[in-house]
Each structure stands twice: as structure tokens, then as C-alpha cells.
Amino acid sequence: MSPRLLRESTETTDQLSDVLRLVEVHSVVTGGFAVGGVWTTRFEMSSPLKFLAVAQGRATLVADGVRGPIDIATGDVVILNRRSWATLSGGTDGLARPFALTEPNTFTRLDDRGDDVILGGHVDANQVGEDLLVASLPPVVHVRASAADAGNLRDILERIWEEATGGRVGAEFAINQHAQLMVLTVLRAYISQADELPTGWLRLLADERLRAAVSLMHTDPGRRWRLDELARAATMSRTTFAERFREVAGTPPLAYLSTWRMRLAQRALREGDVRIGPLAVDLGYASESAFSNAFKREVGVSPLRYRAGARQK
Incomplete structure (x- = not known):
């Protein structure tokens, strides 16, 4: 990279774009499922920053070190920061049907009803970026579809699910593009709705x-x-x-x-x-x-x- 290119690379319209580009932040959708009735699933988390999103329906999230259950609805996204396990459940009446998703990078319909559609994945960055994000985010970031600056989250999640299950050419590329827009939208909304951001670069940029x-x-x-x-x-x-x-x-x-x-x-x-x-x-x-x-x-x-x-x- 020449000195001239180095200067040009920093001449951007806003500082959030500067930092996200520099630390190579990107969102990776690793799977999802559609399920009806009463259900529950538990999973371990190996990635420092895991996200869960509801493309349709509702779910209740419980994670280690997080006080109380978190209710998430259509268009909501939750980022879990340095948590080790979580459970998701849905439905209201009857005995919960437990299931485990053992195959990575799969999108599956567990039954014909598919009342609840859940997407999962993680936020990646280079080592510097990962350290910055982990230090700047609380244990749980919950961005609701109704939040300021999050108006298009519902549409983004719907499109990810449609691409993942539609069998169309170029689906992987499309999912990646929508996932990038999703993580940007979540960070924007989090910055705008957080009354007191933790000390660090996100608070500085806000x-x-x-x-x-x-x-x-x-x-x-x-x-x-x-x-x-x-x-x-x-x-x-x-x-x-x-x-x-x-x-x-x-x-x-x-x-x-x-x-x-x-x-x-x-x-x-x-x-x-x-x-x-x-x-x-x-x-x-x-x-x-x-x-x-x-x-x-x-x-x-x-x-x-x-x-x-x-x-x-």
C-alpha cells in the first residue's frame, strides 16, 4: 500500500465506517431453523460474539451470566458477548420438544408449521477488531426491530432466510451481503439506543x-x-x-x-x-x-x- 493509498483509505464519510473497515468486521450466518409448536434447544458457543435473530415468530433466550430470560420477537437481533452457552425456546402451551442442531451451516425446517424462524451466526473481525468489540459491548446487546435505526432489520432477516432456503444461484453471496448490512444496522441501532455506552471506541464514535x-x-x-x-x-x-x-x-x-x-x-x-x-x-x-x-x-x-x-x- 502506497502512502497515497493509505491517505485515501482514511478519507471516508464517517468514523464508524473507518473503524469497521479497518478492523475487518463481518457477520457470518452459520445456520437457521423453522419450527412450530412448543420447542427448546440448547447450544454451546465457541465464538466470542454470537448472534441470534428472529426472522419470524418469537423466542425466549437464556444465557449464562445473563440476568433473567430475554424475549425476542420478529426482526430482533441479540449479540452475546463472551457467553459460553444459551438455550432458546418457543411456543406457549404443551410439553416442549427438545432438539439439537448438530450440523453446522445448515438451514432446516423441522416441521411443516414453521411458526418460529431463527437464524444464528457470529460476528468476526481481525484480532484487533475482536478485542475492540469485546471490550466495547456489554454481555448482551438486544436490538429490537422497533428501535431507532433498526427499521429494516425485519426485511434483512427475511431475505437471509429466503436466500438460505430458496436454492437460488448466488445465494451464499447474497446471504453474506445481507449479513453485513445486518451487523451494521445492529451497531447503529445499539449506538443510538444505548443511554450509557461502555467506555471505548463505540462510545467515542457516538x-x-x-x-x-x-x-x-x-x-x-x-x-x-x-x-x-x-x-x-x-x-x-x-x-x-x-x-x-x-x-x-x-x-x-x-x-x-x-x-x-x-x-x-x-x-x-x-x-x-x-x-x-x-x-x-x-x-x-x-x-x-x-x-x-x-x-x-x-x-x-x-x-x-x-x-x-x-x-x-
Whole structure:
């Protein structure tokens, strides 16, 4: 990746898109089922961020470490963060019929009724992105179809199920595209409906008072930004800006900028044969050695070793 391309890659319309693209967030739909009557199923979770969605009907979710059952309805999506097991159940009258889904990546109708249609999967990212998401999300994120910014969730889930069971050419590609839109919609809705987001990057991106300063750092990461310049963009005093930024992001502004530069450097080193010297200059470092030292402090290995390790994967 050339310095020019590195700059262009950060010139985006909003910071959420910046971060999602940088940490390679994507949603993977791994299966689903349609079932009628009274039913229940239990499953273990190996992925750090598991999601469950109701394309049709209703269900009740119980998960380890989560207080009380969660009722989920058509168009609702739940993300479980670092949970180990969960049970889903549906129907209201009669003896529940237990079943287990043992085959991965399957979409099945368990009977002709199919009153409840459930989709499952996980949210993936590169290692940096996974760490950011796990740290920024609570144990359970429940986004209802009726929430602000979630108006199209119901349609997205219906289309995923239709593609998964319709046997049409290109279904896998279509499912992946709809799944990407689903995870974006869920994050948007979560940001807009959460009264008090946990300290971290999601809360930072949602903070309107800090948005202008964050945009400057994302758009021109190689500039040697001063604290007073960033504070002026946020129309705050230096002290107020620094205090608010630390409170919201959990880190000082210039430390956030340094971390953002290192994330850009990691992507550049993974994706191409960029030379270390030009990359260092493009990211605002006075010398290759200064950049290499900063990279090693942040990532734990030198840029060259990081690139070699990334190519072996």
C-alpha cells in the first residue's frame, strides 16, 4: 500500500465506517431453523460474539451470566458477548420438544408449521477488531426491530432466510451481503439506543461533541496534531477536551491517535509490500526507527516481523 493509498483509505464519510473497515468486521450466518409448536434447544458457543435473530415468530433466550430470560420477537437481533452457552425456546402451551442442531451451516425446517424462524451466526473481525468489540459491548446487546435505526432489520432477516432456503444461484453471496448490512444496522441501532455506552471506541464514535476532532485524526493521521488544534475543532478548551476524551474513549486524545496510526500500519503491512520508511513518513513519524520503536511498543513485534507473520497465516 502506497502512502497515497493509505491517505485515501482514511478519507471516508464517517468514523464508524473507518473503524469497521479497518478492523475487518463481518457477520457470518452459520445456520437457521423453522419450527412450530412448543420447542427448546440448547447450544454451546465457541465464538466470542454470537448472534441470534428472529426472522419470524418469537423466542425466549437464556444465557449464562445473563440476568433473567430475554424475549425476542420478529426482526430482533441479540449479540452475546463472551457467553459460553444459551438455550432458546418457543411456543406457549404443551410439553416442549427438545432438539439439537448438530450440523453446522445448515438451514432446516423441522416441521411443516414453521411458526418460529431463527437464524444464528457470529460476528468476526481481525484480532484487533475482536478485542475492540469485546471490550466495547456489554454481555448482551438486544436490538429490537422497533428501535431507532433498526427499521429494516425485519426485511434483512427475511431475505437471509429466503436466500438460505430458496436454492437460488448466488445465494451464499447474497446471504453474506445481507449479513453485513445486518451487523451494521445492529451497531447503529445499539449506538443510538444505548443511554450509557461502555467506555471505548463505540462510545467515542457516538459522541457528537468529539466527532469533529476524531474526524480530523482519522482523515489526516499523519499530521502532527496538537491538543489545542483538536480541542478547537471540538469547540472546547484544551483541559475540557482532554478530560472528556479520556472519559469517553478511555485514553487521551494523542494516545488514541497513536493507536489509530498503528492500526493503519498493521493493515498496510498485512495487505502489501509497502516499504517501512515511506509508511513511517506517511503516518507522521520523523524516522523509520521512531516508527519501528512505536510499532513494537504497541504491537509487540517489529514491523518486519509482523509482516512476515501475517504472510504465514
